[in-house]
Amino acid sequence: SDEQVKIITDPYQSSGGIKYRPITEEADYVTISHQHTDHNYTDDIRGNPVIIMGSGLHQKEHFTFKGIESFHDDKRGRLRGENTIFCFNVDDINICHLGDLGHLLSQDKIEEIGKVDVLLIPVGGTYTIDANQATDLCKNINPKVIIPMHFKTPKLDFPISGVKPFILGKENVKELNSSEIEITKEQLPVDTEIIVLKPAL
Template sequence: MKIKWLGHSCFLLTSHNGVKVLTDPFDSSVGYDVPRVIADIVSTSHDHFDHNYIQAVQGDFFHANETGHFSHKGIEITGISVFHDDKHGTQRGKNIIYKFVVDGIHICHCGDLGHGLTLEQVNEIGHVDILLIPVGGFYTIGPDQAIEVAKMLQPSVIIPMHFKTKAIQFPIEGVENFLEKMGGERFGKQEVEFDKASVGLTPGVLVLEYV
């Protein structure tokens, strides 16, 4: 399975047999190049412009934008209801955490998670091999809460997202603070490949580079 970071919270997951999952596509106002790709599955964690621009996606795709359990082209999908803020959604609304099972690897995409997780939510999410988690703060959890969430979910690999880069002007932090507190390394590439064996051998935190 391959994971490619297209900027912000948008990743392209590609299974060994070519099934493609795109998470949280964004529009041109974000600053990164709009991810105009062909996908079989597109997930949108919530209806904000930097997470729901499905108009850019090509192909006949299954749109995951609800909670519950789904399956499409051999990919298992679970959507768990959480909030975009720490005031039970009263400030920024709801958010959906999606967990995908691709090639036997459990990938959890937190969307714009705005609070720590309850034990019930952790149980709903279940086993996680790879955690895609926001670390930039302001609109989402920041480095400290991201670390707490990671400790609760205990993934083998953590890939930070939704942080400040030269491409965007959002008032959020870069990834440096999270890396300093959590450890890890910059991968130096936009895409990384895993199988069940290599997930456990990868350093805990892996920062992909936007190209």
């Protein structure tokens, strides 16, 4: 943020099928969508961050985080449990992180999410929504910027798809050779852009 406040979403434990290096960044806040160690591991994070979990409004010093109840599968959580979608505003930009969402959302849920400028959405399937479901959901949420996540890379030993099925045939796709991007309110695109980031670690 402009105030140099840092948020980390769904930090992983570097072990097993995850070959990325540990997350040793300093953070002020950490959001956790669900209690699996590839999304809730805070032991390596520095800075004594405030941990945000669960549905409802979490009003903190710098931000208000809105947690929206959802599920990690399409069986109302019977397979993989609950998932929390987090919405928050940073520097007048509305951000929505869908976590490990495993199903399409009702119109009521989409209205609860509200206006989204930047959407972080899983696209790899198997444990989450797949490329086709993610495409449908993006149309319904209608963000300015889409950042796909939870897809297969050489450092992930999970049976999920890569990012290609999601971006295939779509317009305004930017595949960056960088793991960082700076977005300001003034720079938000008129037409929706998909930005594929390079894994950082």
